[in-house]
Amino acid sequence: MPNSKEKEEKIIKLLQNKATVELGFKMLVESYSRRLYWHIRSIVKSHSDADDVLQNTFVKVFKGIKGFQAEAKLYTWLYRIATNESLTFLKRQKKTESMEAIGQYEKNAPAYHDEENTMHKLNAAIDLLPEKQKLVFNLRYFDEMTYQDIADITGTSIGALKASYHHAVKKLETYLTTNNIH
Numbered sequence: 001m002p003n004s005k006e007k008e009e010k011i012i013k014l015l016q017n018k019a020t021v022e023l024g025f026k027m028l029v030e031s032y033s034r035r036l037y038w039h040i041r042s043i044v045k046s047h048s049d050a051d052d053v054l055q056n057t058f059v060k061v062f063k064g065i066k067g068f069q070a071e072a073k074l075y076t077w078l079y080r081i082a083t084n085e086s087l088t089f090l091k092r093q094k095k096t097e098s099m100e101a102i103g104q105y106e107k108n109a110p111a112y113h114d115e116e117n118t119m120h121k122l123n124a125a126i127d128l129l130p131e132k133q134k135l136v137f138n139l140r141y142f143d144e145m146t147y148q149d150i151a152d153i154t155g156t157s158i159g160a161l162k163a164s165y166h167h168a169v170k171k172l173e174t175y176l177t178t179n180n181i182h
Helices: 005-015 021-044 047-067 074-093 099-108 114-128 131-142 147-154 158-178
Strands: none
Touching: 005 021, 005 074, 021 047, 021 074, 021 131, 047 074, 074 131, 074 147, 114 131, 114 158, 131 147, 131 158, 147 158
């Protein structure tokens, strides 16, 4: 969950002062890299791709910290940059999986324990969602963010986010029921 407001303020002050920028950036990376990595990984899937996108995210943060608006939350600003970098990466890579490709993978995948297999199938179902629904679902369900925080990150209205989340859940329920996944 988000760092304390005091810690965010300290990091921002350190980053905006030339004499303490290195210390501030180190604190920023230590405080947020794990959560940002997993957020990015939920979008791009691959470990090495997530590492690359995370690095690009921190470069953008470093270059843009002077323009950061202090009235905003630091972590929502970071998530927005990470989300945009992830989506840009996906567009460049054009990594879209079809239902057929997922079915082929599942056919050839080694047998997992039931729980791992169910999680794998859930992730496969999530991958079938449109990008916006996938993003909203991951932020809400896995990252446990409020709709307001997701709105700050995505620049989307709360009503539209609720609709996207609802549609994502319905599509996942349909997929899991149709494929007899419990």
